[in-house]
Amino acid sequence: MIRIGIVGYGNLAKGVEAAVRNSADMTLAAVFTRREPEKVHIADPDAAVCRYSELDCWAGKLDVVVNCGGSAADLPLTTPEIASRFNVVDSFDTHAKIKEHFAAVDERAKAGGNVALISVGWDPGLFSLARVYLNSVLPEGKDYTFWGRGVSQGHSDAIRRIPGVLDARQYTVPVPASLDAVRAGQTPDLTVREKHTRECFVVAEEGADLEAIEKAIKTMPNYFADYDTSVTFITAEELARDHKGLPHGGTVIRTGTTGVEAKDRHTAEFSLNLESNPGFTGSVLTAFARAVYRLSQKGETGCRTAFDIAPALLFPGDPLSML
C-alpha cells in the first residue's frame, strides 16, 4: 500500500482524499493542516489529522505527500520544504513561474533523496501532455486551448472584492463560432475576446448601486475589460441553488499538416467536461502520486513534470491490456 499524506484540507484535498479511497493500492495516512486539527473533520475514519508543523515527525511513515496548497503564496514555499523530507506532488499553476519553482524544488528533492512532481492537474497537466504529444507528432501546426464552460475561482473572487457585492460566480465560456472554426481545421488568429466570453452571476447587498457594480466588473483590467462580459444579478438563494458546483473543462486542439510537397491536414482534439474541477484535479494528482512512488522505489531523485512520467507508471494494472 502506498501511504499518502495530504497537506491542506480544502476542496482539492478532499478530491485527493476521495481518489485515494477509490485506489486499491493506496491508503491515506494523515492530513496536515494549519487550522486547529480538532476543527478539521476528514471523511476517512482511519487517517490522522495533524498540524502542518508536525509533518517532519512522519518521516518514514509517508510514501508520497500531496501538497494541496495554493499556487500564489503557498506552494512556492511549502513544496521545496516538503521535498527535502518526502516525495511530493503539487498542482503549481502559475505558468510564468514554473521554471523558478522547478529549480527550487529540484534542489531540495535531490538533497533529500526524494522525487518531486510539480504542476500536475488538468491544465497544467493533462492539457500540457496533449500539447506535447500533439506537437511531437504534428510538428507543423497550430495549438488552441479553450477553457470552459466552467467556474473560474480567481474571477469569482475578483468580483467579490467589489464594494456592494456579497457573493459571485463567474463562468468562462468558449465562443462557439471560434471553437467550431478551429474544430473544422481552420487556423484563425483569435483575440482574447474572440476566444472566450465571461458570464457573471452576482449577489449584491440590499440597496447597492447595481449599475456601478456592473461597470466595475466590465471595466476591470486583465480580468474582464478585454472580454465580452455579461452580468446578471441574482439572490443568495438562487446562487446556492443554481451555482453551487465547481464545474469546469475545456479543449486543446492542434491542427497541422504532414507531407512535403502535397500536404495533408489533420486535426486532433483533447477535451474535458468536468462536473467538479477539484474532484477531478484531485484524482489526477493521486494517479501521479503513484508514479512518484514508483520512481522513488527505483532510486530516482529530483524534480519532475508530467512530461517526464512514462504513462505506465500511472496505471495500477497491466497497461498492455490498454493497447
Added chain:
Amino acid sequence: MIRIGIVGYGNLAKGVEAAVRNSADMTLAAVFTRREPEKVHIADPDAAVCRYSELDCWAGKLDVVVNCGGSAADLPLTTPEIASRFNVVDSFDTHAKIKEHFAAVDERAKAGGNVALISVGWDPGLFSLARVYLNSVLPEGKDYTFWGRGVSQGHSDAIRRIPGVLDARQYTVPVPASLDAVRAGQTPDLTVREKHTRECFVVAEEGADLEAIEKAIKTMPNYFADYDTSVTFITAEELARDHKGLPHGGTVIRTGTTGVEAKDRHTAEFSLNLESNPGFTGSVLTAFARAVYRLSQKGETGCRTAFDIAPALLFPGDPLSML
C-alpha cells in the same frame, strides 16, 4: 542528426520519409526494399535505396530503423530480426498477438543491446495512450472507442476479393446517435451494429451480377454481417475522383466518476480527424523513433511500448514551454 532507415516503401513508409524531412534533428540514410532497388523511386535525393537483405551492412550507420511492413505476415518476422542489429520502431496492430510479438522482440533487442518500440501509430498508439491516462485518472468509469469516418483498407480489400469486383473503398462511420449519447456522459452498452455503420463504394466488372455482389458484401461474416452496411456502385472514374484519399480518424471517450458518497461525473475525449491515415501514422512513428534514439543513448535495451515512453522524449525542444 538521428540517422533513420526505413524498411518498406508503401504509403506508411512515404509518410515516415516526409516526417523525417520535416524534422530538423533527423536525416534519412536509406530505404530498404524487397523490390528491385532501381525500381523504387524515393522522394529524398540524398538517401540510398537498398535491398532488405543488405540491411546488416548498415551496422553503425543507422540510429533507428522504422519498420513499415504489414502486421499480418511481415512484422512478426522482421521486427525481431531487425531488433537484434538495430534500434527499431514498428506499428504492429494485431491486438490479440501483441504480447507474443513483445516477447519475441524483447528477447532479440536485449541480446543485441538495442531498443525496440512496437505498436506505435494512432490505434494502437495515441488512442492507447489516451486510454491509459484516462483510466489512471478516472479509475471508475467506462471507455468507448469509435473509428471513422475513414477508409478501412482491410474491409476494402475484402470487397475486392469478391468475384466481379474491380475496385472498392469501404468507409467505417460511427453511428451519430451513439456517439452523441456517450459524449453527453451516458454509459450505454452498445452492440457492434450500434457503434458503426459501413459504407461501401464498389466498381464492378461490366455485366457483373450487382445483386449478388451486394449480397456477398452484406452477408460477409466478421467484416459486414454484424453491421448496417450500404453498397453503392460507382464507376472507376468516380472512385479515382472522389475516393482517392485514405482519410481516417476516430475518438476515445471515457466517462467516469470521482467522489466517495456524492459522485461527480466527468467526460474526457480524445479525437483525431486525419486527411491521410498513412501520412499521420508515419509522423507518429517518426516522433517515437526520436524517443527510441534517446533511450538507446542512455544505454537502455529491450522492447518498449508507447506506455514506457516519457512524453518529453518525443519532443525536439524544451517541453517546459508546453506546460
